[in-house]
Amino acid sequence: MQFDADSLSSALGAIAEQDAPPSGVDADRARVDGRRTLRRRRTAAGLGGTGAVALVAALALSAGHVFGGAPGTGAAATRQVVRTADWDPLVAPGTFGWLPANAPNVNYLIAPGPGQGSQALGKGSEVSDGTVGHDPAMIWLSVLDAGQSPAPQSGDTLIAAPKVNNRPAFWEVDPAQRNPDRGRAGVLYFQSPSGRWAEINAYYLGTDPVAQTLLHVAKSAHIGDTAVPLPVRISGLPADVIAPVAQLTRPTTIKGAAWEVDLSFSMGAENDSVQVQVLPATATPGANSEIDQHCKISNGLLICVSTMNGRAPWYVAGGFDGLLRDITSLGMDPAHWTTDVVTVR
Template identity: 30%
Template sequence: MAGLTEAPSPESTVDVALAVRTGQVRLRRRRLAAVGAAMAVVLTGSAVLSLRPSGAPAPAAPTVSASPSALPSTAPQPSGGAAAGAAPVTAAPVNGKDPLTVDADFGWLPAEANAVHYQLSPYETTVRGESADSIGPRLTLKVFAAGVVPDAGKSPLGAMGVRQDVAPVNGRTAFLVTAAGDHRNGALYWQGPEGRWLELYFLYLSGADSDQVVHKVAEKAVVGRHSVPLPATFTQAPKSFTLSSGSFERENIRGQQWWTMQLNYAAGPGQYFSTTITPDGERPDPHPEITDRPPAPLGDSDPGTCRSENGLKVCVRVAQEKSMLDPVGGPAGWLSKVGLLGMDETRWTTDVLP
C-alpha cells in the first residue's frame, strides 16, 4: 500500500544453539528412560543372582599393569588430557564378595566419554563409557567366553552390519562391523592376549577420526579379571535377601567428580528394594541452563530412608510395602547394616557382601 515502508524485523530472542542442545538432551533422556524402564521390567521378572562362591577357592587376583598417565587411580579427569575419560583400573582380588567383577576394563576413553558405568544384571556384568550429559558417545566393553568366536551377523547392528577387516589390535586379529557408510555406530572385535575375543560396541561417535578413536580404546583396554573396589559394605543380610542387580558409575560433570553405587535386592517373590550410596551432597548439574525439567522423584523426604556418615549418604527405596524390611528392623534397620567407608578411595573394599 502507498505510504507504508517495511520496518526491520525485531531481533530474535531465541538462543538457537541452546534450543538445539536442550532438545538433544531431552530426546536422549527419553530414550534412556525408556531403556531403563524396559530393563526394570526384565529385572523384576528375572531370576535373582547367586554371587556367593559354592565352596570353590577364589581365583587369584590378576596382574593388571598400566601407565600411570593412561590409567589414573581416581575418577575420569576433566577434558583436555590424553586420559581425559579413562576409567580407574585396580588389580583387586576376586574373592566372590564383590558384586562388580569384570573381565576387562577401559584404560583410555575419549574426553567426551566422561562417565564410566559398571552394570550387574542377571545375565552379565558390563562396563560402559559414556557422556555424563547423556548426549555424547557410548562405548560398551564385553569379553566372550573362551573358545567363542564372534559372528558379525549377530553383532548389535544385526542385519545392518557390514564386516570389514581392520588393522590388528596390539598385533592380534581384529575386524569391524558397521552400518554401510556410517562409522559412528558399530562394533570392533579383536582377540585378547589369552585368545578370548572382545567386543567394543560404540554409539554416537562423531568426527572423521572415529575409527582411530575406537582402535585406541581397544588397544588401551586392560584385559584381566578383577573386582571394582566400592565405598560400602553390607553386613548381616538375611538369607532370604538376594542380590538381583547392581551398578557403580563415575562421572566428571563440568570438572566436578561424582559417583553413584546401587545394589538392588529381592526380599522375596515380587519384593524388591534398592540401596543407593553417593557423596553426601547434590549431584552437579550437567546442564544448569535447562530449567524446565520434571521434579525430582520422591523418597528422600522420609528421614527413615536415608543416613549420612563419613561424607557419604545411603538411601533405601522399597518398590512395594516397607514391611518387607521388617526382618531387619525396617528401612532404618537395613541402613544400619550398611557400612560407609568414606570418600578416601584407598579405604574402599572388595569385601562388599556378607
C-alpha cells in the same frame, strides 16, 4: 532414590524402539538374544540420565531372567551361591587403558545371569539440551561368554578389521558407513590373550575418527574380571543373597553428585529385591512419592535403601532401619573404598 519420570520415559522409549529378540528356547540363540538385550540396556543407560533410571530399566529388562520363581525353585535358585567370604557385587569384565577426551568418565553396569552380562562404559558429560547431535559420547566394553564367537545382529555382517595386539578382530558395524555424530558409530570385536572375545560399541563420537578410536581403546583394554571398589561395606544380608544389578555411574544428572552407586539385592524371587543407593552427601535427589525411601548421612555419604512396594524384604534383618545400620560409609575418598563390599554373616 531418584527416579526422574521424563528420563525413565525416554529410556524405556529407547528400549521399545529396538528390535525385539526372537522367541524360542535354543540355547545358542538365547545367548545371542541376551547380547541384544544388553544393547537395549546400554541405550537405556545412556539416555536415562541417572543411574537410578538405568537401574529401573535394567531390572525391567532382566526380570524374566533374574526373578525366575519363588526362593528355592526354578532357574533363579540355581544361581544362588552360599558364599563363605566377603564379595563385591560389581565385578567388571574388563577395564579401559585409554579413552578419548570426550568420554573420560568410567562407568560400570553389572547384571549377572544367562542372557545378561556386565559392561564398562566410557562416557562424556551430559548435555542439557538433549539433542541427538549433543548426546554424550559413549564407548561400551563387554566380554562374550567363554567359547562364544562374535555373532552380528540381523542385517549386519562381520568385516575383517586390523589385528588387535596381533589377534583377530572384526567390525560388525563398518565405521566408514556410519555417521559417528548420530547414534551408533561402530562395533568392534577383538580376541583377548585368553582367547575370549570382547566387544566395543561406540556412540556419538562426534568428529573423532571412529576406526582409529575403537582400535586404540581395544589395544589398551585389559580383559578379565576386575572387582570395582565401592564406598560402602554391607553386612546383615544372607550368605546366598544375589545382586541382580549393580551400577557405578559417573557423571550423574543429580545436583551435587559427581557419581552414584546403585545396588540391588534379592533372594531370587519376583518382587523381593531391595535397592541401595549411595551418593555424596552434597547430592539433592528429587522426591518421589511412589518410592518409600529410608536414608542416612554418614561420613560424607548419603545412603538410601528402598523397595518398589515400600516393604522391607523378609530376608533383611531389622527391616530398612536394620539394613541402614548394617551399611558402613567409607567416605568420599576412592582410596578408602573396598572390594570387600558385602560381608558374609
